[in-house]
Amino acid sequence: LKPRNFPPGPKWLPIFGSAIEVSKLREKTGYLYKAVKELSTLYCKDSPLIALRIGKDRIVMVNSLEANKEMLANEDIDGRPKGIFYQTRTWGERRGVLLTDGELWKEQRRFLLKHLKEFGFGKRGMGDIACVEAGHMIKDVLNIIGSEKGATIQMHNFFNTYILNTLWTMMAGIRYNPNEPEMIILQGLLFELFAAVDMVGATFSHFPILSVIAPTMSGYKDFIKTHKKIWAFLREEIQRHKERFNPDKEDKDFMDVYIRVLRENGEVNTYSEGQLVAMCMDMFMAGTETTSKSMSFGFSYLVREQEVQRKAQEEIDRVVGRDRPPNLDDRDNMPYCTAIVHESVRHFMGRTFGVPHRALKDTKLAGYDIPEDTMVVSNFTNILLDEELYPDPYSFRPERFLVDGAVKLPDHYFPFGIFKHRCLGDVLAKCNIFVFTTTMLQRFSFLPVPGEPLPSLNHVDGATPSAAPFKALVVPRA
Numbered sequence: 179l180k181p182r183n184f185p186p187g188p189k190w191l192p193i194f195g196s197a198i199e200v201s202k203l204r205e206k207t208g209y210l211y212k213a214v215k216e217l218s219t220l221y222c223k224d225s226p227l228i229a230l231r232i233g234k235d236r237i238v239m240v241n242s243l244e245a246n247k248e249m250l251a252n253e254d255i256d257g258r259p260k261g262i263f264y265q266t267r268t269w270g271e272r273r274g275v276l277l278t279d280g281e282l283w284k285e286q287r288r289f290l291l292k293h294l295k296e297f298g299f300g301k302r303g304m305g306d307i308a309c310v311e312a313g314h315m316i317k318d319v320l321n322i323i324g325s326e327k328g329a330t331i332q333m334h335n336f337f338n339t340y341i342l343n344t345l346w347t348m349m350a351g352i353r354y355n356p357n358e359p360e361m362i363i364l365q366g367l368l369f370e371l372f373a374a375v376d377m378v379g380a381t382f383s384h385f386p387i388l389s390v391i392a393p394t395m396s397g398y399k400d401f402i403k404t405h406k407k408i409w410a411f412l413r414e415e416i417q418r419h420k421e422r423f424n425p426d427k428e429d430k431d432f433m434d435v436y437i438r439v440l441r442e443n444g445e446v447n448t449y450s451e452g453q454l455v456a457m458c459m460d461m462f463m464a465g466t467e468t469t470s471k472s473m474s475f476g477f478s479y480l481v482r483e484q485e486v487q488r489k490a491q492e493e494i495d496r497v498v499g500r501d502r503p504p505n506l507d508d509r510d511n512m513p514y515c516t517a518i519v520h521e522s523v524r525h526f527m528g529r530t531f532g533v534p535h536r537a538l539k540d541t542k543l544a545g546y547d548i549p550e551d552t553m554v555v556s557n558f559t560n561i562l563l564d565e566e567l568y569p570d571p572y573s574f575r576p577e578r579f580l581v582d583g584a585v586k587l588p589d590h591y592f593p594f595g596i597f598k599h600r601c602l603g604d605v606l607a608k609c610n611i612f613v614f615t616t617t618m619l620q621r622f623s624f625l626p627v628p629g630e631p632l633p634s635l636n637h638v639d640g641a642t643p644s645a646a647p648f649k650a651l652v653v654p655r656a
């Protein structure tokens with residue numbers, strides 16, 4: 179039964195809840211966010227919230243800007259969901275920083291942020307790491323082009339490894355070559371995983387019995403397979419760090435710091451080797467897909483909108499010139515390129531939902547009663563692709579973030595969340611997108627491939643949306 183004074187929404191059938199209706203609409207529209215939009219129009223036109231039940235999960239989608247601000251500020255809704263989906267990814271226990279709450283989350287988030295800063299995170303060193311990676315990327319593009327006048331390059335997943343490297347330099351002190359077979363396999367698996375699940379779970383998480391009776395159909399088998407590969411990859415790296423660890427030498431990266439704490443104190447409080455693996459996995463997942471997909475949305479629009487590209491290149495030439503690559507210090511003098519960063523993130527985050535929260539106890543939201551353990555999810559589409567907040571929302575217009583030639587972000591722009599669970603990596607994401615985009619545009623122009631359609635605006639749905647696969651003709655600038 180629906181709880182008293184619960185937000186409006188479709189009917190709840192026994193066992194399925196509203197799953198069948200959601201699934202039909204998702205099939206019809208092609209996207210979860212569009213299905214939720216249609217449901218909102220059907221059942222709760224003027225309500226800021228819509229409530230669904232998918233199998234065992236009670237889910238409240240937060241549609242309006244005001245209700246989202248209220249939700250994110252409400253500490254009673256600062257939990258993260260529990261259940262098979264969230265626990266299986268960390269071998270049955272709640273671990274990590276992305277999908278945890280309470281003491282473990284608080285202590286480990288603080289520790290992670292404090293020590294990542296020692297390796298440049300949020301500081302100047304981070305910009306330097308991004309510049310080094312951007313340099314590798316340019317070299318790789320030049321190699322692909324060779325002695326030709328240009329080359330057609332598959333762009334939608336082009337940035338993945340370089341983005342990962344900026345984070346991994348600080349976490350594990352290593353960088354990968356985009357052509358390393360292990361990396362290609364791992365990123366392929368991640369891409370599939372993100373496309374197969376969504377922000378509120380997967381079939382087996384809403385109907386846990388299916389993980390036993392239909393493990394393949396419910397997605398459980400693939401979920402485990404992918405996670406096992408990621409665990410193995412991370413545990414191998416941690417093992418290498420443990421073997422070469424020398425207590426008398428300075429720590430070189432975050433893994434070293436964590437291993438030192440475990441050696442000195444043992445597995446006390448919330449510290450454990452499992453927690454280290456889980457944190458690395460969270461950073462790996464939250465930190466690479468999000469940034470590289472924002473970039474691929476950005477570049478798909480840059481190929482479509484040559485005028486935007488021309489304006490960015492004009493600013494780069496004027497402020498940086500051609501004799502040195504751009505760096506993070508240039509950002510203050512490059513409002514147009516900085517606005518491109520914000521517009522790229524808006525297009526990415528506007529097609530998805532926030533990381534789910536959970537009511538820690540019975541509480542209120544927008545005047546409705548929200549019982550303990552209800553999943554509460556920000557519907558970012560209604561904020562970032564809203565007609566009134568962002569006129570002509572599906573077009574790519576960096577100008578919307580500029581006032582009198584300077585960047586001015588409106589209060590309703592918070593694609594990284596706000597308050598306690600605010601994204602931990604927003605500074606790195608914005609730094610990377612700025613340095614990578616400007617470095618690429620300084621050296622190359624990205625043109626539509628002759629004879630082929632422009633990059634599609636129909637993206638690939640999933641936990642995080644991806645720009646539809648697209649190619650660009652990449653030509654060195656004269």
Ligand code: HEM
Nearest residue numbers: 276464465468469472533593594595599600601602603607
């Ligand atoms: C364009 C890139 C990114 C976007 C749009 C983005 C967006 C978000 C959002 C909306 C949340 C949830 C906030 C909430 O629950 O209230 C979040 C959480 C998180 N993000 Fe990001 N993120 C990005 C990049 C990154 C990067 C680069 C990292 C790692 C370096 C990262 C690590 C995390 C973590 C660990 C959390 C969980 C925070 C917590 O619950 O305390 N993200 N992000």
